[in-house]
Amino acid sequence: MTEVDPAPTAVPVVNAANALTALRLLLVPVFVALVVTSQLEHAGWRIAACLTFAVASATDLVDGWIARRYGLVTSLGKVADPIADKALTGSALVLLSWFDALPWWVTVLILAREWGVTVLRFWVIRYGVIAASRGGKLKTALQILAIAWYLWPVPDAVQPVGPWIMGAAVVVTVVTGLDYVFQAIRLRRTARG
Numbered sequence: 571m572t573e574v575d576p577a578p579t580a581v582p583v584v585n586a587a588n589a590l591t592a593l594r595l596l597l598v599p600v601f602v603a604l605v606v607t608s609q610l611e612h613a614g615w616r617i618a619a620c621l622t623f624a625v626a627s628a629t630d631l632v633d634g635w636i637a638r639r640y641g642l643v644t645s646l647g648k649v650a651d652p653i654a655d656k657a658l659t660g661s662a663l664v665l666l667s668w669f670d671a672l673p674w675w676v677t678v679l680i681l682a683r684e685w686g687v688t689v690l691r692f693w694v695i696r697y698g699v700i701a702a703s704r705g706g707k708l709k710t711a712l713q714i715l716a717i718a719w720y721l722w723p724v725p726d727a728v729q730p731v732g733p734w735i736m737g738a739a740v741v742v743t744v745v746t747g748l749d750y751v752f753q754a755i756r757l758r759r760t761a762r763g
Contacts, residue, residue: 581644587637588647590629594654597626602661605721610669613723620721626658627714655710656684662717671720676740680713683747690754697761700753705746712739 601622608615633651637643660681666672691700716736724732 581642583644583646585637585642585644586640587633587642588644588650590633590636591647591650591654594626594629594633594658595650597622597629598654598657598661601626601658602665605662605665605669610666610671610721616721616723620718623658623662623721624714624718627718630655630658630710652688656681656688659684659713659717662721666717666720672736676736679740680743683743687747687750690750694754694757694761697757700750700757703746703749705742705749709739709742709746712742715739 601619604615604619604622608619610616630651633647637647663672663677663680667674667677694700712735716732716739719732719735
């Protein structure tokens, strides 16, 4: 009598990881409303916006960990997670530039890199996956920290720290973006033989 391996169980689309991703997506309009209400002038609304941004950003860390740890990775999650990330970060950067807290070139550069890497990943998807690197994770952490710094009503004496954090985020964003380009080119060349 031969043993038959059980068929792999399908991962349900409705699971904790995807619920956190959905929560992050739902928090984006709340976050936008809080920033617009604050006009980046009213401390209470800025704090509420910053805390909402922080909670939404934390769901990004937790949903990925839950998905990998408990085998809850789904096709929906693979698509929805980066969309939620870009919606949150993108809306924050655009709003910061809109209210003249951040130069537009910074917002454009970061968003061009983010969408460019997404396009690159789709360009090479049939040859393999470009996984998030440590540099990519550092980039995300620096962007979150910089955005939170700009959102929080910090005292005037320490406001100059924000541009330094954002500057570091921009440098790591550009360097990791170039690294992803080289990875994509290598992956295509290797796959084509």
